[in-house]
Amino acid sequence: MLFPYSPLVELDVSAVRAQKAALKQFELAQFAQHDIYELIANRTQFCDQVLQDLWSQFGLANKPTLTLIAVGGYGREEMFPLSDLDFLILTSEQVDEKTEHQLRQFVQFLWDCGFDVGHAVRTLSECEQAGREDITVATNLLEARYLAGNLSQFHLLDQVLQKADFWPRxxxxxxxxxxxxxxxxxxxxxxxxxxxxxxxxxxxxxxxxxxxxxxxxxxxxxxxxxxxxxxxxxxxxxxxxxxxxxxxxxxxxxxxxxxxxxxxxxxxxxxxxxxxxxxxxxxxxxxxxxxxxxxxxxxxxxxxxxxxxxxxxxxxxxQTNDPVQISVLDDSFQCLNNAICLRHGNVFVEQPEHILTLFFHLTQHHQLDIHSSTLRQLHLALEQRSGYLAELPVAREIFLRLFNQPSAIARALVPMHKYGVLKAYLPQWQHIEGLMQFDLFHCYTVDEHILRTLLKLEYFLEPDSVVPHPICSRIFSRLTDRTLLYIAALFHDIAKGRGGDHAVLGSVEVAEFAQQHGFDQREIQTLTWLVEQHLLMSVTAQRRDIHDPEVVLHFAEAVQNKVRLDYLTCLTVADICATNETLWNSWKRTLIATLYQFTTQQFAQGMDCLLDHAEKIERHRQHALALLKQNTSLSAVKIEDIWQRCPEEYFLRNSPKQIAWHTELLAENPTELLVKISNRFSEGGTEIFVYCQDQPNLFHKVVTTIGAKKFSIHDAQIITSHDGYVFDSFIVTELDGRLAKFDRRRSLEKALTQALNTAKMPTLRISHNHKLRPFQVKTDVRFLRGHRTDQTEMELFALDQAGLLAKVSQVFSELKLNLLNAKITTVGERAEDFFILTNSEDRALTTEQRQHLAQRLHEVLAAK
Missing domain, CATH: 1.20.120.330 (Nucleotidyltransferases  domain 2)
Structure with a gap:
């Protein structure tokens, strides 16, 4: 043994514990110096000797009716430092009271020594019955290994397990x-x-x-x-x-x-x-x-x-007795029952382009699978092959044809990745195979994420995609050739892990691929743009003020035309959904849909002037008015009195349902302070509506109280009426993304009302998230569109630490800054937040004020 077990005249718990601790210290110190199989064998032998010595010490070796047998992983001799000690005590007769007491002492001693014990005491017939009833028990027994006691009984157990009717093959x-x-x-x-x-x-x-x-x-x-x-x-x-x-x-x-x-x-x-x-x-x-x-x-x-x-x-x-049915698929392949087989064993070596043909057949025959003999030949051919399949003209032709076949992604691309064909085709694929991103945002490795993006695009063809993805379902189903979009998805993250901007590097890679595969110049430009700008729509929708006509115009200028907008929308939604299953919700769907709608309108009216929202504002007013007339008895005069106080942007940034809800609340509760929370009026989130006279530190009070109640904030809309009252809306969810239930909403309403009714600043009790401990995120403050004189736009990147927004809002209050709007985005462990601010004179921040703000944010967020 590498680490010798030291037998003693009499073992006690402290002695065994000490030897176990010494063994672990030896393993830690010598882990890099010894082969892993030696360490596992050493630990297994250590456990064997402890059990065998204790078997004797507790007088069980003198019991000819008993046999000690290792089962499960212990039976396989796979003992890791925290593995369960699984064993069977086989008895030829029912144990008497004295023996039962000895066995209890034996097992309890092992527990006291710190072993996790899994054991059973059974007769031979009980073993057979339990094994026949439970496949897990049967499997454990099949891995049985003799340790001590009556050896002949162990052989009898083996004979029982080898019976033809004991779990037939x-x-x-x-x-x-x-x-x-x-x-x-x-x-x-x-x-x-x-x-x-x-x-x-x-x-x-x-x-x-x-x-x-x-x-x-x-x-x-x-x-x-x-x-x-x-x-x-x-x-x-x-x-x-x-x-x-x-x-x-x-x-x-x-x-x-x-x-x-x-x-x-x-x-x-x-x-x-x-x-x-x-x-x-x-x-x-x-x-x-x-x-x-x-x-x-x-x-x-x-x-x-x-x-x-x-x-x-x-x-x-x-399946040796099944009737054999053979049908020819082409010169190289045939169907054997429901599996694709090679007609000649050397096809993949002599005609490697037919590796792609194999997967083309899968898209044509959805009932077929690949025969194991074909997989073995494929594996051998790929092991022997040098160079890439994309270098073969015929292979390139087949590869592109795949994308227009039924279920091309699920039936061809996914199994091609599984069986090593994608990395044999694309030089870039090998680098990202199994490549992880050490963060809380991405749930999958890069290659798995790309395939899930492709699968999501293919899902847009399914009828049940219409409800969750109405725009993408409509766009994708109408495309006559989906190849460009599939190729863009295939390359959008392919340059990750190389350093530099993966989108820029990926655009170079996709251009080379497109030239090699015979795409024309217009198609190459579209592919290059899609890969380089695949994050543009996501960033604009989630981290910019999309109700600002300048933002929409800038986005539209970058996109250039409706075709690119359609492609980018599908790629964006598929990319978000494939990153993390919890990311997509109706709130994000609303953001993407609104940006898509505004950009479409911008293209329709032309790029020479900013988008005029007057028509949409009027439409919102009329729709809200119709809802109020239908559901309330409010007079037109009363409604107009409330609406006259609101700036036009209020009617642009709120939906007709929200406007009607707010109006009804204010008509029924003409108080100085109103806080109401509902799930019914905002798509994808729980909306908090705050109405009160504007006051210092209002944003800080609200976000601190929301944080104390353990909600996630996604959006903050700050609107001040002509007479100095705020009509603020906050979109929140529970930390896991769910909408807040009734009791949680009422509790938050009460807490916010109390916070806004007092001049006292609330304090946030911070509970640190242990999941964030492995991660480091550098705080970064960026100011955008510095030419504006009416407002300042700021992006903040930081670790998503507990109380982050409360700390940020405290800095705003300290520097007497006014918050006009905020978008709160959490990307795993990373916060990527967007704020629109003015100074105390309701103007954009000066250069000195921006520098001071950035300095204070760095100081406050660095403090523990």
Missing amino acids: EAFFQAKYQERVERYQRYHNTSYNLEPDIKHSPGGLRDLHLLYWIALRHTGAKNLTEILKSGFIYPQEYALLQESQHFLFKVRFALHLILKRYDNRLLFERQIRVAELLEFIGPGNQGVEKMMKLFFQALQQISLLSDLLVKHYREHFL
Whole structure:
């Protein structure tokens, strides 16, 4: 043993605990010096010797009716620092009271020593019955390993497990395969979640275990080497599985060394410490990202080979008696039952363009899958091949044809990535395969995000996309050729991880691709623009004042025409949805739709003058008036009295439903202070309407109170009436994006009313978010459109720390600045907020005032 276990005359809890602690210290100190298999074997032997000595110490070795058997992962000899100690105590007869007491003492002693014990005491018949009823119990028993006691009983158990009717091969396979299906669904069918589970994520250790279990039930092989000898896998597959398993074992062992409680999730904070143990280094987050790239590639390799070998087992061992139906697809491919097979084994080597033809057939025949023999030939051909498939003219032609086929993304692009064809086709793909972004904003690796963007575009063709994505559904379904948009999506993030502006670098890459693939100059210009400007609409809609005609005109000038606007809208929405499933909501949909509508109007009226909102303002007034007449008994005179106090921008920035709601509230409650909160009038958020006489520090009071109640603020609209009253609206959600429920709304109403009724400044109790600890975000203050004399626009980038808005508003109050508008955007751990401000003279900030503001924000946000 690397770390010798020291047997004592009599073990006590403190002695075992001390040896366990010493073992862990040895593993931490020697982790980089020893092969991971040695460390795992050493820990397994340590546990074996502890159990065997205790078995004797508690007098159980003198019981000929008892057998101590390791099961599950312990039976496989896969003991990590926090692994459960799973064992079976097999008894030939029902245990008497004395023996039962000894067994309880034995198990309790192990718990007292700090082991997580999973155990069962069963007779042989009870084992058989439990195994037949529960596939998990059966699997654990199949991995049984003798430790101590009656050896003949262990052999009898093995004979029971080898009975032909004890989980026959097909039933066992189907049960274990169904476990995999359900596990994959829990992880969204991707290996590329950025905080993966080493054991349960697709491609994780459970996928390796699935191969072990199938081979174990079929041949009795208990590890990869024995599985290779049995002929169940090929030498090339063995080498890849061994390499991937070795890396996953290292990561899991390191993770267990830094944790106190059992867990297999690689959370961001843990990734940093694990990378240090594995000696991945680099400036910033480069060490973590290097480690995680290898980790995700290992997951993908295991997932791919697991899929291939499961197919192989089903086809060659379970379906051998099925009637064979063969139909020819073309000179190179045929259909064997429901799987695509090669007609000649060397097709992929001699005619590599037919690698693309394979996936073209998948788009034509949605009922077909790929035969395991074809996958094996594909894998071998890709391993042997040098150069890229995109260099072949015929392959380029087939690749472009794919994008106009039914379900091109789901049936061709996704499996092409899975089986390694995309990186064999595109030189750029290999760099982003498994490339993570160490942040809380992106949920997936870069390659997975790109594929999800493509899938979202394809989803816009589905009838059920009309409700959540009405504009995109209409645009995308009317396109006669969707290739340009698909190619733009394929390249929009392809240059990430190289340093520099990924959008600019990606635009160069897509131009080279387009020239190589024969696109004309107009198409190349469109592709280049889409990739370079793919964030333009998202930034404009979420971080600019889109009701400002200058903002709309500037955006329209950048877009140039309606065709580009349509393309960019679809790409923007797909990109947002594919980044993080929680990002898209009806609030963002409203922002994008409003910008799309304004820009369309700008194109229609021409680019020579600013968009005139007079028509929209009048339309909002008339619609709101109709709603009030329909639902209230308010007189036209009363309505007009209230509306005369409001500036025109009030009617532009609020919907008719909001205007009618506010009017009704003010008519019924002619008080000095009114706070009302509702989910009914603002798309995608809970709206807070604040009406009161303008007062110092109003914004600070509101945002501090909202923060104290643990709501997220998304938008703040500050409108002051002609007679000095505020008609302010704030859009908030719960921290998880949900709308606020009734009791939460009433509680916030009460708190805001109290805060605004007093001159006392509220204090915010800050509870720090532990998820932010691994992240560093540099505070950056930027001033936009400095030529304006009436107002100052400011962007703030900072760590999304608790109480951020309260701190920012405190600075505004301190410097006597007026806030006209705010857009609050949280991008994972990063706040990207936009404010429109004036100074105490209701003018744009001077150069000195801007410098002072930036300095104070840096000081306040840096303070702990």
